[in-house]
Amino acid sequence: MKKINYPLVLEKSRKDLAPNESDPYIDVDGFREYDMRWIYPDQINLFGFQILGIILSDFFIKKSYNKIILGHDFRSYSSAIKNAIANGFIDGGIDVYDIGLCTTPMAYFAQAQNDGFGVVMITASHNENGWTGLKIGYKFPQTLLSDEIEDIKKNTYKKINTDRKYGQYIELNNILDEYVEYFKKQKKFTRKIRAVIACGNGTASIVAPKILKNLGIEIIELHCELDHNFPNYNPNPEDMSMLNDLSKTVLENSADIGLAFDGDCDRCGVVDNEGAIIFADKIGLLIARNLSNQFKRKKFVIDIKSTNLFKIDPILKQNDATIDYWKTGHSYMKKYCLDNNAIAGFEKSGHYFFNEPLGSIYDDGILSSYFILKLLEENKNCSLSSIKNELKKTWVTPTINAYCRDKVKYAVVDRMKIYLDEILKNNQKISGMKIRELIIINGVRFELDDMTWGLIRASSNKPEIVIVVESFKSSKLMHNIKDFILDWLSNQPEIGKISNNNKNNIDI
Numbered sequence: 001m002k003k004i005n006y007p008l009v010l011e012k013s014r015k016d017l018a019p020n021e022s023d024p025y026i027d028v029d030g031f032r033e034y035d036m037r038w039i040y041p042d043q044i045n046l047f048g049f050q051i052l053g054i055i056l057s058d059f060f061i062k063k064s065y066n067k068i069i070l071g072h073d074f075r076s077y078s079s080a081i082k083n084a085i086a087n088g089f090i091d092g093g094i095d096v097y098d099i100g101l102c103t104t105p106m107a108y109f110a111q112a113q114n115d116g117f118g119v120v121m122i123t124a125s126h127n128e129n130g131w132t133g134l135k136i137g138y139k140f141p142q143t144l145l146s147d148e149i150e151d152i153k154k155n156t157y158k159k160i161n162t163d164r165k166y167g168q169y170i171e172l173n174n175i176l177d178e179y180v181e182y183f184k185k186q187k188k189f190t191r192k193i194r195a196v197i198a199c200g201n202g203t204a205s206i207v208a209p210k211i212l213k214n215l216g217i218e219i220i221e222l223h224c225e226l227d228h229n230f231p232n233y234n235p236n237p238e239d240m241s242m243l244n245d246l247s248k249t250v251l252e253n254s255a256d257i258g259l260a261f262d263g264d265c266d267r268c269g270v271v272d273n274e275g276a277i278i279f280a281d282k283i284g285l286l287i288a289r290n291l292s293n294q295f296k297r298k299k300f301v302i303d304i305k306s307t308n309l310f311k312i313d314p315i316l317k318q319n320d321a322t323i324d325y326w327k328t329g330h331s332y333m334k335k336y337c338l339d340n341n342a343i344a345g346f347e348k349s350g351h352y353f354f355n356e357p358l359g360s361i362y363d364d365g366i367l368s369s370y371f372i373l374k375l376l377e378e379n380k381n382c383s384l385s386s387i388k389n390e391l392k393k394t395w396v397t398p399t400i401n402a403y404c405r406d407k408v409k410y411a412v413v414d415r416m417k418i419y420l421d422e423i424l425k426n427n428q429k430i431s432g433m434k435i436r437e438l439i440i441i442n443g444v445r446f447e448l449d450d451m452t453w454g455l456i457r458a459s460s461n462k463p464e465i466v467i468v469v470e471s472f473k474s475s476k477l478m479h480n481i482k483d484f485i486l487d488w489l490s491n492q493p494e495i496g497k498i499s500n501n502n503k504n505n506i507d508i
Contacts, residue, residue: 009051009157024048029406030133031153033146033460034331037124037133040077044132046084053088055156056120056136057167059148060094063138065118066167067095069110071102072122073264074203076228081132082122086169089120094167099175103203103265104135105364109182110175111140112360123203123264126236127462129229141362142338143331180211186370188216191377196220196258196271198246200235201227204261204365211366212259217373220253222246235262237269237280237350238399247275256376257384261365266330267350268365270372272384279398281306282391284346285313287371290378291344291358292319301337301345301353303328304442305399305468308451309392327442329460330363337361348399348468395478400467401459402489403496409458409465412494416456417444419488431480454481456489465489 010025027043030036038044060068070086072078079101086096097117099110104121111119118138124131137143144152195217199205205224213219222245223232233241237260250258250271258271270278285307288300297320302310310316310323326336330351337345337353338361345353352368353361379387404412417440422428424435424446433448443457443466452471459466467485471478489495 049084050088054092057092202235202263204265280350298343305348401499
């Protein structure tokens with residue numbers, strides 16, 4: 001046993017502090033809805049991570065967990081952060097099982113293989129280089145929710161002064177091999193499929209090409225070399241830079257499909273054989289149609305950013321499928337799918353969740369790609385473009401992001417709710433149509449007479465407001481609704497730069 005006497009954590013960095021200073025700082029804004037994200041070292045230093053390891057030790061021990069899986073993504077500073085937080089866990093009495101460089105699904109997989117373990121993954125997922133963060137779970141496969149993050153935040157800035165027993169440090173070096181072997185149990189593809197695999201030089205590079213080759217896919221690698229400078233673009237399958245590069249490479253190689261994985265490989269984006277980008281909610285609908293033939297009268301969960309086509313799809317109706325909309329966010333979606341026994345869940349961002357017997361509910365970009373490729377396997381005479389064309393045509397924007405500080409972004413969205421509610425109450429029209437419904441489970445989504453809709457919500461992991469629009473009528477209407485939202489936002493003093501995705505509207 002030993003006595004720990006650490007200084008109080010600063011909520012903000014002082015300008016004179018260096019990253020390795022003896023005063024710990026952890027920016028309070030980094031505690032987000034269901035995980036943690038900071039710009040390193042501006043918003044958190046290594047000593048801050050060590051203290052956070054002690055705070056999280058208390059959290060895990062109160063939940064009756066004294067062992068954790070610890071992994072990290074491929075950023076230049078992630079290994080140093082891993083070492084700092086591991087020291088904190090050991091000081092806090094937690095046994096650390098270090099799996100080293102890994103994807104987030106590999107960390108979840110390791111947790112599943114070791115019953116009674118918590119999991120901590122050092123990653124900022126798709127956030128740009130310079131960001132870091134933590135994804136945390138204890139009761140497999142659930143990850144933390146907002147009330148638990150809030151408790152951890154409150155405890156972070158209290159004085160630590162307790163007697164503790166040291167934890168142990170153990171290296172687990174076999175998780176990558178076990179994870180690759182796990183996918184070998186899946187049925188190999190018999191159709192010859194040529195796929196471009198884009199990893200954006202991120203952590204997916206260590207597993208995605210290898211696993212898909214093992215499954216019988218002919219692979220064309222695109223930026224699948226690890227490079228923590230991310231010299232081409234940020235690995236984000238919602239970002240048009242990555243998708244446009246993937247589209248170009250698919251066409252150059254006459255590929256059947258293009259698959260894009262994000263920085264920690266828990267999401268997957270898709271380009272068809274004609275180079276057309278198919279957003280993940282519509283790919284999710286195609287998968288749901290397939291699954292509903294096998295699993296009749298089952299529930300599917302989709303996030304609030306997803307297409308309205310789920311509501312009217314004839315195959316889902318024929319198979320008595322139930323469709324629930326829920327909050328965007330992997331923790332929210334996982335819990336909702338588990339609590340409501342949904343067979344699968346889909347987010348527009350590319351997070352997919354497959355329940356037993358298809359998966360273990362946690363979001364895994366490679367497992368998602370397997371079910372995407374099965375669309376081709378089970379329709380041997382069809383191209384992906386022809387399968388996609390079975391869906392009713394709608395016109396949809398990419399996800400548009402407007403900068404807004406964390407402290408005020410929710411208030412801005414609340415003002416938009418009030419504004420839209422006034423339009424609804426006064427029977428006013430937006431682009432010639434009345435609002436028929438406001439959905440406020442996550443931000444505000446207004447639906448018009450013809451099922452066209454617009455969404456405004458606060459991002460869960462960045463200082464941004466997120467905008468999505470889908471029109472069932474025309475590209476012009478989509479642009480009109482998008483401009484209606486952006487015009488209102490541009491008059492709000494808290495709004496800053498709007499993402500370049502705003503310039504890349506796609507009709508699919």
